[in-house]
Amino acid sequence: MPSANLTRAETAARSAAITVADYRVDLDLSEAPNLDQPGFATKTTVEFTASTPDTWLDFIGIDVRSVTINGEEVPVDYDGARIRLAGLSENNIVVIDAIAAYSRSGEGLHRFTDPVDGATYLYTQYEPADARRVFACFEQPEMKAPFTFSVTAPKGWQVVSNRAALSATVTGDTETVDFAPTLPISTYITAIVAGPYHRVESHWTRDDLSVDLGLLCRASLAPYLDADALFSVTKNGLDFFADNFGFPYPWGKYDQVFVPEYNLGAMENPGLVTFTEAYLFRGAATAAQYEGRANTILHEMAHMWFGDLVTMVWWDDLWLKESFADYMGALAAAEATEFTDAWVSFANRRKAWAYLQDQLPTTHPIVADIVDLEAAKLNFDGITYAKGASVLKQLAAYVGRDAFFAGARRYFQEHAYGNTTLADLLAVLSAESGRDLAEWSRAWLETTGMSTISFDGNAIVQTNPRPHRIGVGFYDFDDAGDLVRREFVELDLADERTAVTLPSAPLRLLNDGDLTYAKVRLDPTSLATVEDSLDKVVDPLARGLIWSALWNAVRDGELAATRYLAMARAFAPAESNPGILSSVLANASYAIEHYLPESAQVEERTRWLESVWAATLSAEPASDAQLAFARATGVAAAVDTRRASDLVAILRGEQPAPTGLPLDPDLRWLWWTALAATGVATTADLADELANDDTASGRTAHLRAMAARPLAEVKEQAWTSALTDTSLTNDHLDAVITGFGAGPTRTLTAPYDAAYFAALGEIWDTRSIEIARRIVVGLFPRGESLTDVDTWLATNPDAPAALRRLVVEQRDHLARDLRVRAAYQ
Structure with a gap:
């Protein structure tokens, strides 16, 4: 559909000519259970x-x-994406009667059947432009209007939308629910959820404001809906934003729904926030997982103001909502919940995402140049979220917290229910702080790339110079042998080289306190100290920053991956912060598979597997660490069979699991998939596991494990299915793709390299952008040469820009792998 990809220019022209007053949308979902x-x-x-x-x-x-049009039926002029309207008057009422499609890709109105009880569940997901898959509309964020929804569904279903229901009328086996009109909002944040959802209710009151709270999930997941914990975070967040935003929560009720086969972590539909079901833990979960969930809840809640109340004009300013929500999610988690170490996770995990994205050739300014919807879809990335949040953290320190929040309050008051650009935000922040932020904006919001900061003798040097306010911590050993900060200095950096006179210490940590956004390097003395004593660093934020510095040095080929792995083996078993631990374990596994030449991989795989298995056995029973190491064992066992007999015996019940380890379905499937990838698990093993966990997640896991088996005919079937089976749901497609590439099976997947590049054009032309993105990224060949991808890029200069961006990014990841391997050798 050539007209489906809306451009910034044409939508700007449309909004200049059209002013929307009101929508009414009637949906008939009564036949939804009939597949x-x-x-x-x-x-x-x-x-x-x-x-x-x-x-x-x-x-x-x-x-x-x-x-x-205005009471007169006119000929339908429809090309599959646009309904042309002609003969309009100054004032118009247009009625579109249509048939929309149920989705299996998570775009539009997604339909899911629960294998546990056969029940049908529906939910919508629109960002950036999929409301048009459910109802006809002016699909662009600045054309706000009130929406009135009326939904007919099977009798007895929960039917919820952005606003509360006004009435429900039963007719035979169906029920029509009429909702109150919304306040003016953009199309992409309207929402409908319908099905036999389980619901739990609570209430939040503040001053004269009373808000009804709801939590919903599939009936079969009701035992895992930990409502008390979820409501606690929700109420803490509402209190925090009430204290700081000075604008009462505007959307009436606040429902949060956990939905199946979701493409995102969550979506900020006002009054009806949707979350992935992955946040309902079927088994044991670490504190890092609970913290991550809390952060997401608070991130989406911040959007009720940043994004929903005040919305960007076009997707160039996506950061106006996402950067703020990412920053506010961490800030509220640290200050309003039990997760007081939220900034540690932010520094070590969220910023790692930003650093990775910002070093790609497709890096872009935080305020991006988004020419069309395909570009917008791919801009929900580490720069827009985590780099933007990091920069806002700096800005809050630069103008002062009081001025920062005063500016936010003024922003809401002046632009409520409207649309804004960068200039609008800078105006209120400048007014409240008394600072001219134009230069700051040019340095941080309107440029690309990042600085690397390091010591060079009596100077601090930075690449890609920008103004920074950084902390430098000086750490020494105390009487107990711990590394503690003895001194802290704050410095302003602006030039490539800044002369300094600083004390010496066994460990000098640049950007201590995580005040700025930059990669840092450890000087040789500090590197030697942490290589021997990283576990002696008491402060978790400092440890997280050190691990981040080490990982960035590995990725840049300046620190051998084997040295990082040696530190991971030595210090991960003693790491007390679950967020840091999970990052180190993931990075170590990634380093082995991507940054080591084949000649070094076999030995390091074995060392790593033995290390994480030993840590699983020695960790405190039922602890976060034990669970994290058991999961790391599953990842490591996918490329090394040394512990296969132990895992099989435990899974089959022939020997006990390590004391205290919860052998829940998710962990069992992780281990079975690893065993399948190395050819140890049989189809009977996998069938037996499915029989014990015949749930939605169990079926997805079974599909992944079956595709992971190291057999040529299995890989051929998985390849064909991923490219041609349009009946696969988004989750099932991911499972097939992941299974196809699982294990040490490059010899089995290499024959498909040429077919991959030959199929790219058709994939992009015939599949939705969400599904096409999964295929393009997931099946990209991870070989030892750039020749095939370079040939495709050279011979397809006119391929869609969004497709070329994905291929260029995957090429860069592979090129980094090859550079780092070469540096190792």
């Missing part, structure tokens, strides 16, 4: 004024049955 029914009736009534006689409404569906 033979591919679509549903959707009727949109939209009122708007126009200064042009011609425009279009966006709609991607099965059919448009009729179009009525």
Whole structure:
């Protein structure tokens, strides 16, 4: 559909000519449980004024049955993505009667059948532009309007939307729920959830404001809905934002729904936030997982103001909501919940995402140049989220916290229910702080790349110079043998080289306190200290920053991966912060498979597997560490069979699991998939496991494990399925792709390299962007040469920009692998 990819220029012209007054959307979902029914009736009534006689409404569906303009039915002019409207007056009422399609890709109205009880569940997901898959609309963020939804569904279902229901009318086996009109919002944050969801309710009150709270999930997951913990974080967050934002929560109720086969972590639909079911833990979970969930809850809650109340004009300023939400999620978690170490995880994990993205050839400014929707879809990345949040953390320190929040409050008051750009935000922050932020914005928001900061004799040097306010910590051993900070100095850096006079110490840590956004290097003395005594660093934020510095040095080929692995083996068993531990374990596994030449991999795989297995056995029973090392064992066992007999015996019940280790379904599937990837698990083993866990997640895991088996015919089947089976759901597609590449099976996947590049154009043309992205990224060949990808890029200069971006990024990841391996040798 050539017209599906909306451009910034054409949507700007449309919004200049059209002003939307109101939407009414009627959906008939009564036949949703009938899987033979591919679509549903959707009727949109939209009122708007126009200064042009011609425009279009966006709609991607099965059919448009009729179009009525100001009471007169007109011929349908529909190309599969746009409904052309002609002969408009100044004031218009347009009615579109259409059939939309149920989704299996997580885009639009997703339909899911629970294998446990056969129940059907529906939910919507629209960002950035998939509301048009459910109802006809002006699909762009600045064309806000009130929405009134009416939904007909099977009787007895939970049917929820952004606003509370006004009435419900039962007719036979169906029920029609009419909702109160929303306040003016963008199309992409409207939402519908429908199905026999389990619901738990609570309440939050502040001053004169009373908010009904709801938690919903599938009925079969009700035992895992830890409502008390979820409501606690929710109420803490509402208190925090009430204290700091000075604008009462505007959306009436606050429902949070955990939905299946979700493409995102969560989505900030006002009054109806949706989350991935992965946040409902079927078994044991670490403190890092609970902290991550809390951070996401608070991130989405911040969007009720940053993004929902005040929305960017176009996707160039996506950061106006995502950077703020990422920053506020960490800030609120650290200050309003039990997760007081949230900034440690932010420094060690979220910023790692930003550092990775910012070093790609496709890096972009935080304020990006987004020419169309395909570009917008790919811009939900580490720069927009984590780099932007890091920069906002710096900005809050630069202007002062009081001025920062005063600016935010003024921003909400001046732009409530409207749309903004960078200039609007800088204006209020400048006014409240008394600082001209134009230069700061140019340095941090409107440029690309990152600085690397290091010591050089009596100077601190930085690449890609920017203004930084950094801390330098000086650590020495105390009487107990711990490394503690003896002195702390704050410095301003602006130039490539800044002369300094600083004390000596066994460990000098640049960017101590994580005040700025930059990679840092350890000087030789400090590196030698941490190589011997990293576990003696008492402060978890300092440890996290050190591990981050080490990992960045590995990725840049300046620190041998084997030295990092030696530190991981030595110090990970003593790491007390679960967020740091999970990052170190993941990085170590990645280093072995990506940054070591084949000649070194076999020995390091064995060393690593033996290390994490020993730590699983020696860790405190039922601890976060034990669970983390057991999971790391599963990852390591996918490329080394040394512990296969132990894992098989435990899984089959022939020997006991390590004391205290919860052998829950997720861990069992992780181990079985590892055993499948090395050819140890049999199809009977996997079938037996599925029989014991015949759930949605169990079926997905079984599909992944079956595709992981190291057999040529299995890889051929997985390849064909990923490329041609359009009945696969988004989750099932991921499972097939992951299984295809699992284990030490490059010899089995290499024959498909040429076919991959030959298929790229058709994949992009025929699949939705979400599904195409998964295929393009997931199946990219990880070989020993750049020749094939360079040939494709050279011979396809006119390929869609978004597709080329994905391929260029995967090429860069492979090129880094090859550079680091070469540096090792």
